[in-house]
Amino acid sequence: MNTHVKPGDPTFRDLASEEFDTRVHLAHAREQALVRKYEDFLIVDVDSHHYETDAFDEIAKYITDPVMRHEALFQGMARGGITSTDGSYQELAGRITRYPNRRKEKVPAEPHRDITLMHRWMDPMGVDIAVMFPTPMLNLAVCPRVELEVALAFAYNRWLCDTVLDKDPRIKSMLYLPFNDPAACLKVVEEFGEHPGCVGFMVTATHYKGVYDNAYAPVYAAMQERNLPLGFHAMFSWGDQSLRLTNRFIGVHALGFAWHNMLQLTNWVTNGMPERFPGLKTVWIESGLAWVPFLMQRLDNEYMMRPSDCPELKKKPSDYMRDMFFTSQPMEMVDNKAALEVTFQMINAETQLLYSSDYPHWDMDLPSTIYDLPFLSETAKRNILGGNAQRLFNLKPVYADWKLQSRGE
16 A cells, blocks of 8 residues: 555555556566566576465365365465464565455466466566475474375375476476475375476475484485485474564564574585485575575584584585575675675575575565676576576476567577
8 A cells, every 4th residue: 555645645546456467566577677688598486486375275175185185175274274374474564465466366267377377477577487386385394283294295296286387388396395204205206206397396494304314315315316406495483492582573584584494404514415415406495695605604614623523524514515506585785796796606606596586475586686786797697597497407498478579489
């Protein structure tokens, strides 16, 4: 709502009641794409989201257990439903209009609503291929009902493959692993690992299982055998014992998204997982970049004083981290280009950084966040915006229709 005028004023606009169209909402993003000539190169968004709650009645029908299926259909998956979620603060009390209005957006009968809505943000932003993730389902990692996490993981993955990934080559996913059950994780990899829309598997970083536990060795081996990367998608939980001390959303968001990926990456490296599974690539998603140099320096310093604590390692922790992949969003340090440039150098961004928008969330980044950086070469921009993801996920280039038309193809 426009806060500068009140109802009755002729300039007043009640945005929440207006007809919503994502393409209009992203008109300035489309202008950016045209001015920067994004049609000339591939753009892959490695972290975008859809709200599976909008299609939850469809997903719930894929739950095989009849009692749990009935419960899911009855309770739904919104806050207070079959899974409890927090994060209501992210919507900024309705000021981000795409949150409340996406449910009312009019779409044609075909293709599926989620495919249409994906295209409506991908095209204006210049994104050719999007790796999509669920949103409320990320909270399943801290749900005490492990059997529910497993049931919903299989249901969601099957629905996503049948309904979205099978229908559109521009949309991919790193499918959800129910990490609280190692045996179920292996079954997920075995069932979906050959699906053409599956480009890897994702674990919500906010969980309380050791990534080094030998129970997960068969899972990692199965992924390594299939050349499918493992992603750790950051999340926050206000229920975390330490984060419970924060009383502002800005605090839990700033710390939570970085902290849990820091924790899992530290355990991954110090327990020698890169040596045990040298062919398994890891991707650290939606936790920004500012924490990475800190962790490199901190772990190297500790390791050089106590290498006996990590007998599996053959090089410094930072050297293993430079072989990992990181997604760009949220891009911090935009006001300190010198610090950002050093960060890019430390993580080998030209080959290891993956552009991500995190659309439709309130803190999303457009491709211009990367494209406009003055210290990047043209090659580095193309790599980060799409080339690195193409190599990592072995993607066949698929371009938006408007790009093909612009090039006369």
